[in-house]
Structure formats: C-alpha cells, structure tokens
Amino acid sequence: MKITKPRGTRDFLPEDTRKRRYVEGILRQVVKNWGFSEIITPTFENLELFTLKSGEGVIGELYNFTDKGDREMTLRPELTAPVMRMYVNEMQAYQQPLKLFYFENCFRYERPQKGRFREFWQFGVELIGSKRMDADAEVIALATEMLKAVGIKGDLNVNNLGVIRHLLSVLETENQSKIMRLVDKKDYEGLDNFLEEINAPADLRQKLIELISLTGNDAIAKARDILGELPEIDDFQELLTMLDAYGVEYTINFGIARGLDYYTGTVFEIYAEGLGAQNQVCGGGSYQLIQLFGGGDVPSTGFGLGFDRIMEVCELETPDDVPVVIIAKDSTRLDAIKAANELRKHMPVYNDLMKRNFKAQLSHANNIGAKHVIIIGEKEVEAGKVMLKDMVSGEQELLVIDEVITKLTNK
C-alpha cells in the first residue's frame, strides 16, 4: 500500500523549491527595503479567532479539530486575524505605525483547482496604526513593487468603500452588508431584486447602480457628479494622487467591494493573466479588526499575496548553484575529503559517495551539469596540488587548492 500525499497538498521537488525560495527571497528583500519586519504566528489557533472575524460559516472551509484538552482549534486559514491577535496580545505599546510582514502556509478545506490548494502560502503585509491615506498608498505601492520585482504584470483595481458606504448609510446595517456582498460578487440582478425587496429609495438605487459601474480615469469626476462633494471622495482622490507620485498604475473601480464588513475605506485587488478562474494574486485594503479582538480603535491596512499563484505565472530565471565535483581514486578518497573541507568554505562541493570508478565519476559530474571538476589522483596528491578541469572547454590545469578557490570565486 503506497501512501500518497493528502489531497490539495504538494511536494516541492528540489528544482521547484529552489525557484520558490529564490522568488521568496526577492519578495523579502523588497518588503525589508520598505521598512517592514517579519513576524511568525502559530500554525494553529483557537477556532474562535476565525469565527469571530469571518462568522460561523467559515468552519466548513477550515481544517479544525478538537485537541486532547477538548479545545476547539484550527489550522490557520489566513494570517490577518492571527497578526491582529498578536498585536492585541503583545504589541499595543509599540511605536506606531507598526510595519509587519509574514510568509507562511495556510490551510483551507476547499476543492482544489488551478491556483487553489488546501495548503497554500501567503506573503502578507499589515501596517498598523495609521488611518492616513499615506499608509494606504504606501501599502498599495509596495504590493505593486513586489509583483514588479518578480516580473509579474498585474492589473491593479482600487476603490474607497467609504463612498459607497456613505451612500448606503441611510439603510439598515444588515442590508448594507448584504448589498456590499452582492456588489462584490457583481451579481447585479440579485442586487436589483434585493433593492426592490427592501424598498430602497428610488434615487439611492439609481445612484448605486451608476456608482458601482464607474471605472477608469474620469470615475472620480463622475462620482462627484452623482453624489456631490464627499470627504470620502476627497480621500480617494488624495490616495490616487499619491499613487501617481509613487508611479503606480491603477484602475479606479467603484465596483470592488471585498464582501466583508470590516473593510471600511481603501480596498484593492490585483489580477494576473494565465491563472484561469483564480486570477487574483493580491487583495487588501484598510480595515478595523483590532476592536473585535479586544484592542483599541486602531486602524490598519494590509494585503495578502497568493504566493502559489505568483509562482504559477512567474517566469524569472532562477540562478542555479551547481556544485564543483571532486573526482578521486580509491587511494585518494581521504585526500578528497580534506580538499572538500577547504573548498566548502567557499562553494558547494560534491564528493563521490557511490564508490564509482574514475570514469563514472566524471560521467556523473557531467550528468548533473557541473561546470568544473577537481581531479585528485595519486599524481596530484604527490605534487601537493589538484587538477581543475573546465567541463565546458575541457581544459585543465594543475593548481594548489587556494588557487582553485581564487579562480572559482572570482567568476
């Protein structure tokens, strides 16, 4: 009986892992240059953390379990809630704004499809403590910068939910939420029916329908035409002006809603091509969650990047790290070990572990793509040197170890 990996999980082979780590490294470098610090939260949390944030309904999509102390636990399905919990538990006295990032695996019990797995990786950023548009603009600019750094062309859509919420403020809170969800799903028929059902004022319905279809350069002006002067529209304009200064390209889209109640102002989504139905590689915005977890009224802005989807469309060439291969004879194996010790202070080195004969060792070096081999036989040991062979040109020269190191590290 062969044991296979659980559904929706993946094994990453050496070549996959090399590329993932390489791309991860680039993303890390970018966020660090923007002054964000990495944090790590537990792989599992109390179930309540997520039901509090997203409702009881999420349990259906969670990998939850009861532990041996009868505690309801779950593998984390996302990291915003854990980070906010961490902030409330132990970081409230930190200097603000707090600029945090994470790169961790998350778990959701869902049907796998293209770009969707049961174990997946999120690279996310949370900026805690500023309600200014400056914070939102920096976070959005960072997201686009990260994608650019790994060579992905994303289509950024931005909205400010304050505008639509302002329009809806005369309605009951519950109805507002329902409308936001319908807008998020772009279910305009359902939206129409619902507005009919709750007997929404005719001019509100008219304005809402017009507003959510606004996209593109003149969308702000049109929004003003429809709704008049609003502080929320001014905020939105301020954000866009800063995005221009950052050199970020965006599409204004009053139809982006992000479904959930705790998104209050700026929201954004980034889509990439080549991903099928799951084409969103990044989503985020400003939100109010900290009070929900027992903290103060502290605003935050953040986003999550779908790392697996990024890998799916990322075409970066990963530099490979092919080792130098030492070729030894039976009688010089110990000398080979000693030479390897020296060389490994500077570069990756393979030594024969298969007791292959001379020719087979060379052949193996060729098969794994070695650019250089170092031959250590009786003659070389006798001369106190090693033979460096260039596997591309075929040339070889007799050198002492230090000369080899100099030669190979200066390339």
Place this chain on the structure above:
RNA sequence: GCCGGGGUAGGGUAGCGGUUAUCCUGUAGCCCUGUGGAGGCUACGAUUCGAGUUCGAUUCUCGAUCCCGGCCCCA
C-alpha cells in the same frame, strides 16, 4: 457540496476482452581501473483501489479515490 475530463514503470506513452503488457526516457552497473558528453549490453521498474459482468478484464459496468478544469465560496 455540485458538474465535466482523466488515472498503464520515477517521467512520457502503446495496447482497448485472451500479449511474456509496447516503446522512449530515467536510475544503477558493465563494455572502459586517469578523463565526461556518443554507442552497445544488463538490471530495476507499471495496469489507482474495490465490487460486478465474463471461461477470462489493463480493456466493459458500477462505486470509491486521486489528478486536471469549472461552479459555490474566496477571509
């Protein structure tokens, strides 16, 4: 939870009621004990699982499972 398409050595495949289950590639070894890439030879290695139909199932039927894509959902 729902819908569609698939599962034959590690990877890629042929066979479509009876074969010793085909070929390519791979891995290890030999030809060849101090010089790789080519070639030859040898070895290793597969019908996803379970039930049914049949004298006989890799092949047909049903169920499960996993993979791929889509719906729902998407924090």
